[in-house]
Every structure is written in structure tokens, then in C-alpha cells.
Amino acid sequence: MRIRDLLHISERRQRQAARGMQLFLAVMLLAGLLLRHAGVIVNASIGLFVTFLPGILERDAGIPMDAGLALWISAAVFLHAVGTITIPGIGKPYANVWWWDHVTHALSASLVAGVGYATTRAVDIHSDSVSLPPRFQFVFILLFVLAFGVLWEVIEFGIGLAAEYTGTPGVLTQYGLRDSMLDLVFDTVGAIIVAVYGSTQLGEVVDALTERLAESRP
Amino acid sequence: MSHTGLSSVVESRRLNAALAATILLFLAVAAVFQVLIGDLEWAGFTLAVLAVALVPPFARRRPTAMLPWEVIFLAALPIVLRALVAGETVAGMTLSGRIVTYVAVAAVALLIAVELDVFTSVKMSHRFAVVFVVVTTMAAAGIWAVVRWLSDIILGTRFLYDGRPEHVIEEAMMWDFVAATFAGVFAGVLFEYYFRRRARLARRIPGSAPAGYPDSGRGESPAPGPTGEPDSEPASVDAEVSDR
Numbered sequence: 001m002r003i004r005d006l007l008h009i010s011e012r013r014q015r016q017a018a019r020g021m022q023l024f025l026a027v028m029l030l031a032g033l034l035l036r037h038a039g040v041i042v043n044a045s046i047g048l049f050v051t052f053l054p055g056i057l058e059r060d061a062g063i064p065m066d067a068g069l070a071l072w073i074s075a076a077v078f079l080h081a082v083g084t085i086t087i088p089g090i091g092k093p094y095a096n097v098w099w100w101d102h103v104t105h106a107l108s109a110s111l112v113a114g115v116g117y118a119t120t121r122a123v124d125i126h127s128d129s130v131s132l133p134p135r136f137q138f139v140f141i142l143l144f145v146l147a148f149g150v151l152w153e154v155i156e157f158g159i160g161l162a163a164e165y166t167g168t169p170g171v172l173t174q175y176g177l178r179d180s181m182l183d184l185v186f187d188t189v190g191a192i193i194v195a196v197y198g199s200t201q202l203g204e205v206v207d208a209l210t211e212r213l214a215e216s217r218p
Numbered sequence: 219m220s221h222t223g224l225s226s227v228v229e230s231r232r233l234n235a236a237l238a239a240t241i242l243l244f245l246a247v248a249a250v251f252q253v254l255i256g257d258l259e260w261a262g263f264t265l266a267v268l269a270v271a272l273v274p275p276f277a278r279r280r281p282t283a284m285l286p287w288e289v290i291f292l293a294a295l296p297i298v299l300r301a302l303v304a305g306e307t308v309a310g311m312t313l314s315g316r317i318v319t320y321v322a323v324a325a326v327a328l329l330i331a332v333e334l335d336v337f338t339s340v341k342m343s344h345r346f347a348v349v350f351v352v353v354t355t356m357a358a359a360g361i362w363a364v365v366r367w368l369s370d371i372i373l374g375t376r377f378l379y380d381g382r383p384e385h386v387i388e389e390a391m392m393w394d395f396v397a398a399t400f401a402g403v404f405a406g407v408l409f410e411y412y413f414r415r416r417a418r419l420a421r422r423i424p425g426s427a428p429a430g431y432p433d434s435g436r437g438e439s440p441a442p443g444p445t446g447e448p449d450s451e452p453a454s455v456d457a458e459v460s461d462r
Contacts (some may be wrong), residue, residue, distance in 0.1 A: 123346065131341035136334070140350070147356035147402075150395045157392040177378070177388040181367040184360050 109190030122209035145191035237287035316397035324405030359398030
């Protein structure tokens, strides 16, 4: 099952959607620069950079990125960036829309899981001394995503400490214990989705990565 | 590769087994005491270290088939410190206590990596084993936090919500995560160095060779071909020893 079969939308529409999200992030970056708002600038520019990654990977690294993958990546950073800005009538989606944080975390965790899956699968195929059966692969993806989730919390915590120390408003916000724990739970949900469906979605990426490995270490 | 006098001594299977058995005996006694004084979280960790360390001798039905005693010692270190050093038993651990704890978790992860490599169809290069250790150590901190939290809100236990204000609980947990991150990376660097100095951890488990684990030599072997076709060879190497 691929994303496009699930969503029933054409590749053209998917590219348009990804492009629209990219445009939104560019506008958000401009607004942040005009308003001199550090948090908006950082979140928008990192998001904007990530939306260009599929194109860069495809052109420079030769890793095939179909429209579905590009949309997947763009949607994750788009949801995150929108979540941090104040929308009239709603407020910050992260704080005021109950599912926003969960969906964003599951989505971005699925990206991390995708990177983890594609890399370990390529190493598994390429390397003689590494053999990772599917059941181990499944567990390892979950561990990989949880480790990344912990790293994310550490980064948020570190930024919070730094902001407290310098007296500037934070770029990322921690909303409490329950929130941190639910983040990790929904990270796991995203990881499970990729661990189950990753092989069909990422087959071409895995093949390309395996070839790259073979070229770099003949 | 220079072998120091000490390393050639501990290459001896019998001495390694004796040293490891001493540590495991201590852990068994410690587990009983931990249960008696109601320190169930630590009793669980102690029993987990014991269980992981006892897999090879039971699987091989040979008491000398023991994992490296120095890695078992690293896994047992926080338990030893808590038992012997007063002050470490206080619930509010210092950062050094946290670091020692998560280095121990990393050591358990390494033991599991070796066992997966020897006893299952999973094969790891030493580099992948290092990545596995770092990832598993950090993930363990997350899983441990979520499990305690879920247990508190669903079963009404008091692992986290023990009367402290919530921001104190959260900050303590964040320091746990920081410690797990640093300890994971530290252990990864340590093990990388350890593998280079004296690899072949699994040599002490009879029947785990011929290649041993982790083998730096295997990494340099020529790749199967430019297309990188899947390898069928490692499965056959220890076909006779993979008892799942």
C-alpha cells in the first residue's frame, strides 16, 4: 500500500500540495523576519530547508523521491511550523488544538522511522557482516524512533534551559510531563506504521541507498 | 594489535567464567535484599542483568560459556555502588549516579547485541553494534519513562507521581534523558575503542566462532558485487549453533 493509493489523489495534486506548503513556509519566514520574531524565523527556516531536501536528495544523491515521499516530508514540517504560530480565533494549534501535537509527532516520527528503516535495510543488504531479519528490523525501528524522541526532548530541555539562562523566549516549548509522555507514545505510533508499511513505500529508496553503499565501498 | 598482559589473562575462559560468576553471585544476593527492602525497580534491573548474563551458559550447557566479565561488571556497577556506597541509595540520585546507571544499561545492550549475534540469525558488524548500543540506551530511558507513567495513570502506582510537584518530576525525567544520551554516546565510544583493542567478545562462548564477534576483519572483505546482492553466507557459518 502506498500513500497515493491511500489518499486517492493524483501525483500532480500531491506535488501541488507539497509546493503550497513550501510557499506557506516561505511567507512565514518573511513574516518572522519582518516581525523580528526569533522563534518563527527558526521554525520556518528549518521547515523550509527540509521541504527542499527531497529535491536535493533526488538531484545530488540520486535517491528517487516520488511525490508521495515529498508530500510526506513537507506535511510533517508544515504541521510543525503552523503549530508554533498564533492563528486568530484559535491561538497556537500546538496548545489549543488537542490532536495537533499528537498528529505532528506521529508524522515526524514516521519520517525518522523511514530514514532509520531505509538506512538499516540498505546496510543489511549491502554488508556481509550485518544481517537483520525482519523481526529484529521491526524492533530496531521502534528503538531508533524512541531514541530520537528522547534526543528531541533533550534538545527542547536544553533550549529551555538556555532561554531561562539568557532571558529570551524559547524557540520550542515544553508543555509538561503528560505532554512529553504522550509525545513519546505517538512517536511510537508513527514508528509502528512505518515498521509495518515501510517496505512497500521505501523499496526504491532502499535500492538506491544500497547502490550508493556499493559504490562508496567496493 | 597489542595485547596487554591483563587482556591475555582474561582471554582464559575459565578465569573469565569465575570472575563473571562472582559478580552474578553478588547480584543474586543483592536482588534478594532489594526485594526485601521493597526496592522493586532496582530488583527488576538486577534480575534483568542476571537473566541476560545467564543466557550463554544455559544455552551452551557449559558454565565456562560466559560473556566478558568486564562488560558484566559495568552492567552491575550501579547495583554494586548502591549496595556499598552509602548515600547512593537516596531516591534523588546525583547526575553521576544517573550516568553510571545508563552506562550500565548500555553494557546490558552490548551483552544483548553479542547474544543476538551468537544465538540468533541476527548478525552485527562491530560498527552496527555500537549504533545499536547508543540507540538502545537512549530508547530504554524513553521506554522506562513511558512505562512508569502509564502504570501510574492506569494502574494507580506511584513511580512518578509520588507527591512531588509535576515540574520537579519532569525536570528529574529530563535529566534522566540527558544522562541516557551522554551515557549512550560515552558507552558507544568506549565500546568502539574496546572492540579495536581486543575484539571477539564472543570468543569466550564456545561454539560461537569461527569468525568470532565482532570481527573487524569481516568488514574489509570484498563486497559480493557491484549490485550488492544479498548475502546468504553468514547464515550457514553458524548454522549448527543458531538454536532459536
